Amino acid sequence: MADIGKVGAQVSTAGTSSGYWSGQTKFEKLGNGTDFGEIVKNTIKQQGFHQRRLENWKAQWEQKQKSLKEVNTKMSELSTSLKKMDTIGKFMGRVTSSSDSNSVTAVADSTAPTSPYKVEVNQLARNDIWTSSTGFAAETTVVSPAASKISISCGGKTANIDVPAGTTVQGLVKMLNATTELKGNVQVEAIKTGSEYRLKFSSLKMGESNRITFNSGTTLTALAPANMTNLQQGQNSKIKIDGFPEGAGNWIERDTNTVTDGSKGLTLTLKKKTSPDSVIINVNTDTDKIIENVREFVKQVNVVRQALRDISKVDTTKDENKGSILTGNYGVQLAAHRFKDITATKGRGFNNFNSATGAGDKYNTLRTLGIETETSQSSPDFGLLKIDEEKFQKAMKDDPDGVAKLFSADYETNTSSPNFTIKSVIKGVTKPGTHDVSYTVSGGKITSATINGKVARINGWEITADDMSGLGLAIRVDNKNDGAYTGTAGIKAGKTIEMIETLKDMTNAKTGILNIISENYSGIIKNIDKKLDYEKTRLERLERTLKAKYARLDAVLGKYGGKMKMLQGQIAKLGSSKK
Known part of the structure; x- marks a missing residue:
């Protein structure tokens, strides 16, 4: 294809003072000084103005498309960021403290009411532990001289085990620990106590329902019920929260020392008995987390707003106003409008606040929190969200839960x-x-x-x-x-959910407004490419035609140039003969 920047470059010389074109050979400068290479070059250059215009036009559309894709990417990144704070549980948190952390500690999620909780621990949950009264000289000592049976129950399951004759202490431990009914419920060990080995049985789960029972069907003498000693009885933890349940003998009982369902959103870790005293657990709103997330929301939204602003703003600082790459683009304007609408309007489902009665939602728009759009065109942050710190801190002090709900209900x-x-x-x-x-x-x-x-x-x-x-x-x-x-x-x-849903719609690969426009631009670029192909073909054809035309002219001029030399020679001879 023709390259209008290189057409007409010199390729060779014939070794004479005059030059001409012949086929693909170009001879530079005839005797009369005519350079047909320059003529072809300049002709193609002049004829290539439409190609250059198309290339510039294509570059502009490609830049527009690139800008749209960059904004679309920033929108997707914004959605990802907001999904980290799209529920109350993610957006806000609770902080806890204990009056006696050696006895009770707590963690709380956002559903836990902010309040002091009085926790009384009557007893801790424990597992069940048994030992055999019979000792054995070594792990290799035979514990079952004759074939026998063992029957053990724990956690609602019963294991009935046949013990072969000649089974050693070590073999019995392996056999019991491999029994399906006991796996995950009971751990058996052979522990040396000094001069002998004793068998120890421990329930792996705490609570009354996980006590170990050595059943009467056991014929192995060493593990007969009468020969087993209960070192620690499995029991439930027993607590009261704020005096509930009432009554001296009534308790919240669990088979664990981590109580997750004693009060909504509150998880208690029990460490020590406190009864008859209580430990005070304070639960407060984690305002630092809310403030951090509000600032992150504003920061991330402003990234997209800035991107939309950059591709659509008008520079008024020059003598003549100059638009950006997508100034006036309908799709960009629509996207910017939707962003402004979300940050300016009342939260969906939030009610107007009646200051006289206190009914409704006091914080129902970002503006009520002190978050507004910078409207001063002289500000470098024009069009971006800004935070009125005094107003925002006042709202946080007044109702941090209400602030969090506006964002992430x-x-x-x-x-x-x-x-x-x-x-x-x-x-x-x-x-x-x-x-x-x-x-x-x-x-x-x-x-x-x-x-x-x-x-x-x-x-x-x-x-x-x-x-x-x-x-x-x-x-x-x-x-x-x-x-x-x-x-x-x-x-x-909340506003994070509203923003995420809007972004999902706007960045949809098929129906998203910017993607639709970008796809339209692809069609325009494709059509420009077709026109460019036509222009390049036209210029190549013109170049070949011009070369052929000037090659013929070269041949004619060369012929007459030869005749002119001959005539000049003859004239010179005539002149010399007269002398």
Whole structure:
């Protein structure tokens, strides 16, 4: 293909003062000074203006496409970052302290109420330990001179074992530990106590239900029930939390010293008996974690905002305003608008706050926390989110849980009426927000029901949305008395979830707005390539035509040049003969 930057380069000389083209051979400069190589070169260069324009045009579209892909990548990275904080449990935490960490310690998750807890430990959980009264001189001592049987129970399982004659102490230990019913429940050891070996049986799990029983069916004398001694009886831990359960003989009992279900979100590690005294466990909100995540949210959102700004901003500092690579692009404007909409609007499912009654959500927009968009065009952070530290710290001090919910409430449900309850929603399907619920009870059954003004399905005392506006929302009716009832069902989704769902839509490979535009650009670039191919072919053809044309001209001029030399020679002879 023709390269307009190289067409017409010198290739050879003929060793004469004049030059001409002949086929693929080029001779430089005829006697009259004409350089056809330069003529071809400049002609192709002049004719290549359209090719150069197409190449520049292609480069611009490729740069636009590259910029879109870079923004799309940043959006995907933002989504990944936000998924690390998309639930209350991830976004916030609890910090705990103990008045006696040698007796009780605790950890708490975000569902644990912030409060002091009074924990009384009556006893710790222990495993069951037994030893044989019979000692043996060595591990190789035969423990079963004749064939015998052993029957042991633990953890709801019973092992009935046939012991062959001649079994040694060491062989018996291996046999017992390999028994399926005892694996994971009982550990058997032969321990030297001085001059003899004694057998030790330990339950591997704590609690009363994991005590070891040597059954009467045992015929091996050394392990007969009468010859076994219980060194430590397996028992449950027993505690009270804030005096619950009431009554001197009533306790929360578990077969472990790590109690995970004594109080919601609270895990207690029991180390020592405290009864009749108690240990105070304090649970508070981890405000440092919330602050860290809020700052990270703002930082990561600003990365994408800055990227959108860079490819669409207009430089007004010059005499003439100059746009960026994608200034005015509809898709970029739409993406930027959606980002601003999320950060400027009320959280989905959050209610307006009534300062007089205290009803509603006090912190329902980022602005209520002191997070707003920089509107000063003279600021280097124009268009980015900024934090009013004084306002933000005030909100954190006032209601840290409320701040966390605005960011990471994970389909949290509520109703405005005691007459019904939200039974279930489908995350990712049911739209967060406020849904209007209306139903009528007559003759002891629901006769009609709507959700968001659309007829809902009725199944006994349950109402299910049958329209896209409330799809996946199921309501359980609690007030079954005849009458007409109305109210709202709220589903709260924080800003991180809203942002993640929006990013998922915007970065979709097929339907994402920037990907659609990028695909359109691919089509434009493909069409430009077709035009470039045509232009390159045209220039190559023109180059060949010009070379052939000037080669013929060279031949003619060469012929006449020869004649001119001959005539010049003859004239010179005539002149000399006259003398």
